[in-house]
Structure formats: structure tokens, C-alpha cells
Amino acid sequence: MRMSDLVGKRYKERPAEATLESHAFLLRGGYARQMANGIYSLLPPGLRVIRKIEAIVREEMDGICGQEVQMPVVQPRELWDESGRYGAVGAELCRFQDRTGHDMVLAMTHEEGVVHLCRNEITSYTQLPFMVYQIQTKFRDEPRSRGGLIRVREFTMKDGYSFHTSQEELDEYYQHCFKAYERIFARSGMPNVVAVEADSGMMGGAISHEFMMLTEVGEDTIVTSDDGSYIANQEVAAGEVEAFAEEALPLEKVSTPGKKTIEDVASFLGVEIRQTAKAVFYESDTEGKLVLAVVRGDREVNEAKLSKVIQTPPVPATDERIKAAGAIPGYASPIGLDSTKVRVVVDPTVRDSNNLVAGANEVDTHYKNFNLERDGSDAEIADIIMVQDGDRHSGGGALRLSRGIEVGNIFQLGTKYSAAMGMTYDDADGNVQTPIMGCYGIGIGRMMGSIMEARRDKFGPQWPMPVAPWHVQVNALKLTNETVKETAESLYQSLVDAGVEVLYDDRDLRPGVQFAEADLLGIPIRLIVGERNLANGDIEVKRRDTGETSMHSVADVVELVKTWIAESIAEFQPTD
RNA sequence: CGGGGUGUGGCGCAGCCCGGUUAGCGCGCUUCGUUCGGGACGAAGAGGCCGGAGGUUCGAAUCCUCUCACCCCGACCA
Known part of the structure; x- marks a missing residue:
């Protein structure tokens, strides 16, 4: 392939929308163009x-x-009704109608x-x-x-x-x-x-x-x-979380005006965050009951785990829904809730700690010394927390x-x-x-x-040989020099004839431009034909992947390159 | 779906708050010349109905309303 024919341009400036380096190089290197949100041409x-x-x-x-x-991308609704997913999957399944009004989907x-x-x-x-x-x-x-x-x-x-x-x-x-x-x-x-x-x-x-x-x-x-x-x-992920068992003290109602968040309540009452119970509401389980997930205050609810418990994706509940069930947002807990209206799922971290601060289901009021076994023993216990750095795998090491x-x-x-x-x-x-x-x-x-x-430097990607767009790039510096031109052209032809995937920069551009664009293309082996080394009959061979540079005679370079390509691909071949 | 942001030549941006003739700059592009081993220099050019639709005004890139798109954070995600 000659670069003078290659469609797509590379550019110097970083596109504004790119956040990841790979995204920036994707655009700068002329690999892909965006057509719409999340939709690309290559x-x-x-x-x-x-x-x-x-x-x-x-x-x-x-x-x-x-x-x-x-198989087809466009499929009839009936097939998805058979599996039940037409109704079960949300808006990520693209649904539309054909000209006859027949429901169709784009298969995900x-x-x-x-x-x-x-x-x-x-x-x-x-x-x-x-x-x-x-x-x-x-x-x-x-x-x-x-x-x-x-x-x-x-x-x-x-x-x-x-x-x-x-x-x-x-x-x-x-x-x-x-x-x-x-x-x-x-x-x-x-x-x-x-x-x-x-x-x-x-x-x-x-x-x-x-x-x-x-x-x-x-x-x-x-x-x-x-x-x-x-x-x-x-x-x-499941982990063993440090428990804080202590002698259960009597439940005590305390006034906590305006303190709705775990942080506010804990600091107001002078307790640690882990000495509280966090109540998180979700719209409903499969039977339509409001779901209350309770975890220790220093923990987050893992909605993927909760989803398995309630058999439906958890959707955060609105305040209206919470109030309708008799709880007060910001002051909620399992204490005194109507179990016919609310399904309470409690994480073991709450069961295994004592004397927690919990909501009183009254405005501006919390309880001290909540103990699950005494104050909410009919609750369903299930692991619904997000593992944190430092938890332990059961019987094993610390989790990271x-x-x-x-x-x-x-x-x-x-x-x-x-x-x-x-x-x-x-x-x-x-x-x-x-x-x-x-x-x-x-x-x-x-x-x-x-x-x-994963494989890049600040100038562009460094493609591993097995997936590189081309194996070799030939750069001809100063094509107006006849020797350079003839050597580059014949080298290119020799490589093509030898079955090597080669991209030849046959544009008469300044070296800096050629090199910068070559870096963006990330081709593993670069052959530089320039009058300086050609005077000694040499071509400079540079590895984009390792950075190594060496000189080789024009006569040897095709064989050398073929060997390197084979070796380089073999390096990635698993040995088992 | 919530919150925030941005739309001005291919790319990156300025101009907008405080409306005023032909809308600027850098990169890129075209032509010519000088250059030529890590994104050169000079000269001359081409290219934009300022995201779209309404409105206000003598006059709108600029003000107002609506709308669309894109980006970021979150929700979401086999």
C-alpha cells in the first residue's frame, strides 16, 4: 500500500472529545471516525x-x-417473545417496525x-x-x-x-x-x-x-x-467483613434534627460511620413490594447482588413511594415497618454488629442501639454489599x-x-x-x-506484530534524490513480492512529518531510506515496538524483515 | 433518565457577557520558491449561510424561546 493512496488523514492535534489515549489515537491516526454517539466507521x-x-x-x-x-441483525419480534426477552429487556434492545407494521428488533x-x-x-x-x-x-x-x-x-x-x-x-x-x-x-x-x-x-x-x-x-x-x-x-465478589460484636444495649430514641445522611447522623451523635445502619429503598420486587436494603453505614449496596435476591433489577425508590409505605426518607430503618408493604433485605454486616444507629421512621429522629436479632429479627438476610479494599477472602488473603x-x-x-x-x-x-x-x-x-x-507511547500505538495493520513501513526521505527514490521503490516492490504487508510512505514530505505519522500508525518495523545511510549502502531499520535501531545493507533487509516478522508473531504464540 | 458543558471552514480554538460594515487565529489544504533525518520558511490562494427553527431589533455568531446533536459525571450495562 502506498501512503499517497491511503484514505484517511492523520492529524497533529488531539480531538477535543477524546478522553482516553486510545480514543485520541483512534481519531488522530485515521483508524476510525464517529458517525453518531457510539457509532463508528472504520x-x-x-x-x-x-x-x-x-x-x-x-x-x-x-x-x-x-x-x-x-445470523441476521434484524430479527422479528416473535423470536424474542419466545425467549421472553422482548418484554424483559429494556430500551437497550432497539425495537422498530417494518413497512407492514411488523415489530422487529436489532439483535443485541x-x-x-x-x-x-x-x-x-x-x-x-x-x-x-x-x-x-x-x-x-x-x-x-x-x-x-x-x-x-x-x-x-x-x-x-x-x-x-x-x-x-x-x-x-x-x-x-x-x-x-x-x-x-x-x-x-x-x-x-x-x-x-x-x-x-x-x-x-x-x-x-x-x-x-x-x-x-x-x-x-x-x-x-x-x-x-x-x-x-x-x-x-x-x-x-464476596468477602469477609470485619464484624463489631458487642453487648447489646437497650434501644434508645434520640432527636437528630435535620440529620439525614449517614455522615451527618454519625458526627452529630459522635459515633463512627460503621456504627450506623444505612437504609436504601428500591421501587419493588417481583411482587411489587417496596424493597428496603439495609447495610452497615460504612458500606455500599451492591445492586447486582440485590438484583439476584429480589429477582428483578433494583430501581431507586421515589420519596413518595417510601412515604406511602410508612417510612421517612432520611430517617428510615426496618424498625416498625409494615412487612406486608416492605420487603426488608439485611446484609450480614448489620446482623453481626451491635448497637447501631438506625432511623426511627419519624422525622428528625433516630434510634441508638439497634440490634437486628432483637429489633428486626424477621428480616431476610443476604449478602448485598460491595466488597471493599481490605476485606478478606474467606480463609484467604486481603482483597484488593x-x-x-x-x-x-x-x-x-x-x-x-x-x-x-x-x-x-x-x-x-x-x-x-x-x-x-x-x-x-x-x-x-x-x-x-x-x-x-495498553500498548502505546506518547506518540501513538505500538501494535503487536500479530495485529498490526501492516508489518513494515517504508519511509523514503527526500524523494527528489534519485537514488533514494529508486532504492525505496525497489525495496517496496521486493517486500510486496516477498509477501510482506508493507505500507510505503511515497509522499515527498519532510522527515518529521513522515515519522510523526508513522508513529500514529504504529507499524512494528520501520525501514528508513535516506541519502545519509544510503551512501554506505545501508538502510536504517527501526522497531516501533522496542525502539531498537540498526543498520542493514539493502541486499539483506528483505530477508531480515521476514525473519523478524515470523519471530515477532511467534513470540505471542502461547507455548502450551 | 438526572446533573454539568459544548456546538463558529477538515482539526484545535477566539469572538458572544456589553448586538454595528467584508466573521478572525493556529494547524491542515492548493500553487510557486527556498528547504529536507523528528510535525520547516516565505509568498499567493481556496474553504464557513456561526447546529437548526422561530422571535426581538433599523441591524443577530452575539439577546430571547423552542429544538437537535455531541462531550463529561452519575444512573444503566451479556
């Missing part, structure tokens, strides 16, 4: 990186017997699609297990996209779905897939990827793992035990928080979709059975953004 360099990542993903999916298929994932595709193809246990996958567009109308390609509304995803005759078989395949994912991230040159226990969220199912690339700019919080025995998404970008996830779905959508096969005994499913996702564009975020 220019040639960006698409080439995407294609490289896809190729690795394909190889690894094929390596675990995946079969590539293609393809469980419905894959069951539809496979349920008539599979009739016998002899056809199981199998896995199909696709690399295809997804649309999720996220309430808020951000960070360049890290979080978008329209994106490319590899999604795979496996079907099994037994849980054991799924367990085994799940492990294969887990390994394949590790290989994909390693081969793509993505550093610091860890697999964490995860919340399966709206996907349903029991076991799931997220693959996180650790980075401070990540949107997810990861909890790690410092002895290495535990790692989980904060959404599901870090941040990560979720680049992949794998789920054991069970029969949620196959059963709901009537997919069956006959087993060896002639009995009708429902296949057990697993599903496996990787965000391709998010991988690109993450690699860019």
Missing part, C-alpha cells in the same frame, strides 16, 4: 487491525471445533437467533455436541457510550454458542473455550488479561467468567485476593480492587433458551431431551481499543 488502518484480530479469533474458534455461521446478542437456526437442524443426540459462532454486528442502545471503541452502541462481536447433552459435557467444553480465549488474548498481544468470576446478568445461567484486561481506565472493578486464590468482578476492560465473557446458559424456544433432540433411549447451552462472546472492536490503550 478507515483502512482500523479495519486491517480488526481483520487481524478476527483471523486469530477464527483460528482459535475453529481449533475448538467451532463452525462459523452468519444471538441466543434467539442461534436456537432458531439450530432447532430444526438438530434432531438426534448423535449430532451433539457442537458449537457455532459468528463475527457480526451487534446493536445495543446503551444509555451512554464512551471511550472511543471501548464502549459503543454498534459493534462487532464474535459470539459462539455450544449445545450439549449433559452438564459434564458442557463443563468440559467450557474449559476448552476458556483456554481458547486465553490463547486469543495472548496471540493478539493483549497484556494483563485475567479471567474473573462474573455476574451472568440478563443472560441467565449459573457459571460465567469475564476476561478482563487490567487497566486503570477500565469500567469494571475487579476484586483480587492478594494471595492469588480469588478473583472476581466486584458485582459478584483494580480496574479492567471486559474484552470477553463466557457463560453456561443451561436450558434457558433451548427450553423456552422448544429446541429438543432424541436421546439414545428415544426420549425427548433439551440441549444444554453455553455461549461465548468477544468484543472485537473493544479488543482493538484495549490493545491500543
